[in-house]
């Protein structure tokens with residue numbers, strides 16, 4: 124009896140965890156390299172790193188660097204491509220810097236220190252809808268290769284994708300309720 128009850132509790136915990144564990148922190152460049160100039164492989168280093176993940180709304184990027192050695196600056200697409208930091212929107216000078224991905228779409232980051240952007244210290248990421256990542260996983264594993272030209276990137280998540288995690292949650296809840304009923308029948 125006690126075993127069945129603990130199984131039920133476990134399932135409830137799993138359901139709650141699935142519901143709440145949405146936002147994630149990503150250490151830019153990984154633990155070892157972090158946010159640095161002249162990254163291994165040059166300017167493709169950070170795009171290769173970013174291609175491993177599906178960034179969702181409200182995830183965080185953590186830029187690991189020593190204050191004074193680097194900075195993080197949010198720029199627009201054209202300034203990202205030109206390594207122009209003059210009309211940026213936000214500068215973060217203290218490392219490590221944690222940046223919340225508070226909107227869907229493209230984000231462009233670089234460093235304001237002279238020569239660092241051109242050496243490859245630049246990161247472009249795409250933030251997708253919150254509901255599309257957990258079930259579809261890392262489907263678009265390849266990095267968008269065309270950073271040049273018009274740069275029109277069309278990776279719209281399929282509209283039905285938001286229904287899948289909802290369905291999964293409901294089935295888990297249904298199983299939980301069934302188990303609960305089963306336990307109460309057994310205890311009488």
Ligand SMILES: [Cu+2]
Pocket residue numbers: 159160192193194234235236239244
């Ligand atoms: Cu730098």
